[in-house]
Amino acid sequence: MVFLSVFTVVAVGLGLGSYFNTKLLHKTIGQNNFKIAQLFSEAVSGIFDERIEDLEIYMSHFSRKTEILKNNAKYVGMDEAALKDYFSRMDKEWVEASDDSLLIREYLDSPVSERLKIIVEKDLGLAEMFITDRFGGLVASSGRTSDFYQADEKWWEGAFDGGKGKILIGDIEYDESSKTSSLALAVPVRMESGEVIGISKTMLNIKFLFRSLEKFRVGKTGHVVLVNRQGYMLFHEGLEPLKERIVNEIIFQKLIESEQQWVIANDPATHKRKLSIAYANIHHPLFAEGEGDWRVCVVQDAAEVLVPLNDLFSQFVMISFILLTATGVVAFKTSSRFVKPINKLYEATIKIGEGNLDYKAEIKTGDELEELANSFNKMTRNLNQSTASIKILNKEITERKKAEEKIKIAAQEWQRTFDSITDLVFIQDTESTIVKVNKAFAAAMKAKPEEIVGKKCYEVVHGRSSSWPGCPFQAMKETNKACSEEVDDPHIGVPLLITVSPIFDEKGKIIGAVHIAKDITERKKLENLKDEFISTVSHELRTPLSIIKEGVSLVLDEVPGKISQKQKDILKMSKENIDRLAQIINDLLDISKIEAGKMELKKTVIDMAEMIRKLYQEWNLGSNEKEQSFECRVPDSPVNIHADPDRIIQVLDNLVSNAIKYTFAKGRIVIELINKKDSIEISVSDTGRGISKEDLPRAFTKFQQFGRVAGAGAKGTGLGLVITKELVEDHGGTIKVESKLNKGTKFTVILPKGVNT
Amino acid sequence: MSKKKVLFIEDEFEIVDLMRTRLEANGYQMFSAYDGEEGLKKVEENKPDLILLDIVIPKINGLIVCQRLKNGSKTKDIPIIVVSASGGKDLPKRCREAGADDVVIKPFEAEELLSKISKLLEE
Numbered sequence: 084m085v086f087l088s089v090f091t092v093v094a095v096g097l098g099l100g101s102y103f104n105t106k107l108l109h110k111t112i113g114q115n116n117f118k119i120a121q122l123f124s125e126a127v128s129g130i131f132d133e134r135i136e137d138l139e140i141y142m143s144h145f146s147r148k149t150e151i152l153k154n155n156a157k158y159v160g161m162d163e164a165a166l167k168d169y170f171s172r173m174d175k176e177w178v179e180a181s182d183d184s185l186l187i188r189e190y191l192d193s194p195v196s197e198r199l200k201i202i203v204e205k206d207l208g209l210a211e212m213f214i215t216d217r218f219g220g221l222v223a224s225s226g227r228t229s230d231f232y233q234a235d236e237k238w239w240e241g242a243f244d245g246g247k248g249k250i251l252i253g254d255i256e257y258d259e260s261s262k263t264s265s266l267a268l269a270v271p272v273r274m275e276s277g278e279v280i281g282i283s284k285t286m287l288n289i290k291f292l293f294r295s296l297e298k299f300r301v302g303k304t305g306h307v308v309l310v311n312r313q314g315y316m317l318f319h320e321g322l323e324p325l326k327e328r329i330v331n332e333i334i335f336q337k338l339i340e341s342e343q344q345w346v347i348a349n350d351p352a353t354h355k356r357k358l359s360i361a362y363a364n365i366h367h368p369l370f371a372e373g374e375g376d377w378r379v380c381v382v383q384d385a386a387e388v389l390v391p392l393n394d395l396f397s398q399f400v401m402i403s404f405i406l407l408t409a410t411g412v413v414a415f416k417t418s419s420r421f422v423k424p425i426n427k428l429y430e431a432t433i434k435i436g437e438g439n440l441d442y443k444a445e446i447k448t449g450d451e452l453e454e455l456a457n458s459f460n461k462m463t464r465n466l467n468q469s470t471a472s473i474k475i476l477n478k479e480i481t482e483r484k485k486a487e488e489k490i491k492i493a494a495q496e497w498q499r500t501f502d503s504i505t506d507l508v509f510i511q512d513t514e515s516t517i518v519k520v521n522k523a524f525a526a527a528m529k530a531k532p533e534e535i536v537g538k539k540c541y542e543v544v545h546g547r548s549s550s551w552p553g554c555p556f557q558a559m560k561e562t563n564k565a566c567s568e569e570v571d572d573p574h575i576g577v578p579l580l581i582t583v584s585p586i587f588d589e590k591g592k593i594i595g596a597v598h599i600a601k602d603i604t605e606r607k608k609l610e611n612l613k614d615e616f617i618s619t620v621s622h623e624l625r626t627p628l629s630i631i632k633e634g635v636s637l638v639l640d641e642v643p644g645k646i647s648q649k650q651k652d653i654l655k656m657s658k659e660n661i662d663r664l665a666q667i668i669n670d671l672l673d674i675s676k677i678e679a680g681k682m683e684l685k686k687t688v689i690d691m692a693e694m695i696r697k698l699y700q701e702w703n704l705g706s707n708e709k710e711q712s713f714e715c716r717v718p719d720s721p722v723n724i725h726a727d728p729d730r731i732i733q734v735l736d737n738l739v740s741n742a743i744k745y746t747f748a749k750g751r752i753v754i755e756l757i758n759k760k761d762s763i764e765i766s767v768s769d770t771g772r773g774i775s776k777e778d779l780p781r782a783f784t785k786f787q788q789f790g791r792v793a794g795a796g797a798k799g800t801g802l803g804l805v806i807t808k809e810l811v812e813d814h815g816g817t818i819k820v821e822s823k824l825n826k827g828t829k830f831t832v833i834l835p836k837g838v839n840t
Numbered sequence: 841m842s843k844k845k846v847l848f849i850e851d852e853f854e855i856v857d858l859m860r861t862r863l864e865a866n867g868y869q870m871f872s873a874y875d876g877e878e879g880l881k882k883v884e885e886n887k888p889d890l891i892l893l894d895i896v897i898p899k900i901n902g903l904i905v906c907q908r909l910k911n912g913s914k915t916k917d918i919p920i921i922v923v924s925a926s927g928g929k930d931l932p933k934r935c936r937e938a939g940a941d942d943v944v945i946k947p948f949e950a951e952e953l954l955s956k957i958s959k960l961l962e963e
Contacts, residue, residue: 618926621925621926622896622925622926623925625925625945625946625947626852626855626925626946628946628947629855629925629946629947629948630852630854630855630858631947632947632948633855633858633859633862633947633948633950634854634858636949636950637858637861637862637950640950642861642862642865643861661947662947665947
């Protein structure tokens with residue numbers, strides 16, 4: 084009787100204990116899984132934030148903006164009907180065109196499309212990217228889109244939001260052929276003023292995006308599932324999205340309405356096992372009214388949750404049966420031996436339920452109960468680790484956010500540095516559109532930065548409707564190097580030194596240029612002062628020189644009275660040196676002009692053959708005096724070149740007068756003109772004293788005169804060849820010299836024709 | 841035949857003296873003025889057959905004197921040769937614009953100036 088009553092009490096007590104313990108364990112696991120789900124919902128929000136931010140950064144790049152602005156400009160003046168007509172025509176052409184047609188290639192091979200392709204290739208999280216203008220027309224795309232016109236799509240209208248612009252997260256779409264699901268993210272492209280100029284759409288690769296979720300395990304079977312509001316699975320390994328429910332509709336409804344936010348339910352797929360499902364909303368602001376509306380569920384096999392208790396129960400039934408059959412007394416003792424540790428386990432589940440995941444159930448019975456406690460502790464440890472790994476994930480996300488904040492601060496710092504430059508600086512793309520300006524530039528243009536950005540630089544700077552011919556940008560494009568030019572455009576008002584430097588992409592292609600304009604008013608003032616000084620000095624030198632020369636000439640010409648031959652010789656020498664001094668003054672003036680870059684060429688079309696023939700008459704008189712033979716080899720037909728006649732005469736005069744000067748009596752001088760396709764070649768050769776090998780490299784250096792001989796004549800200024808070389812080079816030509824000491828010298832000038840022949 | 845009258849408007853009296861010697865030796869009569877104002881006055885008082893004109897002279901710049909003479913109905917026929925020490929490349933152009941008939945740069949070659957004078961007086 085005693086035996087029976089004890090058995091009953093123990094059996095009922097243990098049975099009740101087991102029931103409550105099961106309930107408690109479920110609750111503990113459910114609540115912990117809910118916490119995990121909550122952490123995951125934050126993680127998913129973080130992933131979205133990160134992606135949206137990435138896309139905004141991609142789209143804020145000036146090359147993309149410029150391309151969109153260029154497209155928007157196409158529609159200026161089109162009314163609604165014209166727009167409609169344009170888009171339906173483009174759409175039709177787009178759909179019908181083959182992949183290698185001109186239309187498709189024009190769009191898909193554009194620099195911006197190429198860039199999008201690279202971005203998509205590099206980032207496995209991206210499946211496709213394209214940009215439309217503010218009317219929904221395609222601007223650029225990483226791949227061929229099905230339509231050209233996008234503004235008739237719901238996502239587009241949503242993202243454009245009547246011009247206000249809104250970030251939109253679309254539905255998950257499943258592609259049967261590639262077995263991939265993707266998600267559309269539409270981000271408006273804005274100017275710095277906030278104006279929406281276009282819409283970008285990006286397809287995110289779901290599998291890649293949530294790969295961190297996929298690998299996540301709670302215990303052995305616990306995993307993370309994204310579901311929509313109706314309970315259909317959005318993302319589950321090996322399953323087609325939106326086809327399967329996580330649990331049946333009624334249970335799911337109960338789940339989202341219940342306050343406990345977890346449930347034990349039958350697996351809808353197998354109906355055999357039970358699942359523990361915890362559930363959390365994703366609190367992303369964009370989901371609030373959008374279509375996303377997702378939930379994160381942590382799903383775990385209920386059996387796994389119950390393993391320890393089931394073990395405990397079966398062990399207990401077996402042990403108590405053996406014990407009961409042995410002795411009734413011991414049974415009571417035994418039951419208290421079982422109840423104590425079970426109470427400890429119960430306490431543990433409560434502690435863990437309260438979130439104390441470090442709590443350990445201390446049971447030292449040395450038997451199956453201790454083993455049970457150990458496996459319970461192990462489970463808690465697993466739970467602890469799982470939670471920790473989510474914390475790490477969230478920490479990573481926070482760190483990324485911090486890094487992005489740093490980038491933002493760096494960008495602001497950059498802009499502040501940019502603004503602190505006192506030179507006028509702006510950045511343009513390859514089509515002369517201004518994409519960034521510093522404060523000084525905006526101030527000089529008397530405008531706000533946002534009023535200038537997006538406009539053509541020639542409009543803003545020079546007030547022109549087409550590119551300004553004086554701009555060094557063209558030269559920069561041709562040379563791939565920074566180019567400078569002094570500019571004095573009356574539209575700007577102040578003289579500027581403009582330097583244009585190329586900006587390259589990773590492949591070394593020019594994608595834009597930086598313009599730096601320095602106000603050189605002060606320098607110009609100094610230069611003008613210097614010019615004024617030089618011309619004053621030369622004037623002041625020439626005046627007394629003219630008195631000396633005329634005085635000497637009068638006496639030499641015997642106007643006041645006869646003089647002796649000896650007196651004549653002396654005065655003649657004086658007069659020659661007066662002329663030399665006058666020539667030095669002229670040369671110095673030329674040199675100072677050349678060095679200041681002030682030698683302006685007044686080019687016209689000249690017939691070189693005719694010019695040389697005319698000059699030859701004069702030269703011949705001079706060489707006749709020295710009994711030299713002077714030959715002129717010039718074609719009979721005209722040889723036209725585009726050049727400054729005064730300067731070309733100066734060049735030829737200098738070379739020929741040198742030849743006459745340095746060639747001995749009875750020597751020979753030849754001037755020859757050769758007409759080539761795009762250039763002409765003029766050579767002046769003599770049989771004069773020549774220049775030595777050592778001296779030849781210095782032939783075109785200032786104040787170099789070679790082989791001077793004692794006595795009268797054959798003296799120059801030492802500046803003639805320097806000026807000659809500069810003048811030839813100013814015409815885009817070259818000059819070279821060949822010489823042998825005591826044999827002769829040959830100067831060859833090659834000039835580009837610069838005219839159509 | 842009476843001697844041709846040449847007026848030299850120039851502030852450097854040494855060159856004026858030298859030119860007087862030169863011109864008189866070549867059969868001309870020369871008189872001079874020190875500055876632009878005096879130059880214009882002398883032209884009015886005693887109309888010369890030809891004028892040699894410096895640019896950098898006191899009171900009225902030579903090029904302005906040239907312009908005024910070429911715009912005056914009584915004086916526009918008088919040939920003017922600018923004799924200047926300002927050697928800029930655009931000087932001939934500026935002189936032409938002011939109406940001058942020819943230019944000689946200082947220091948000049950007497951032969952060259954004489955041939956220009958006689959050529960202009962023949963025309």
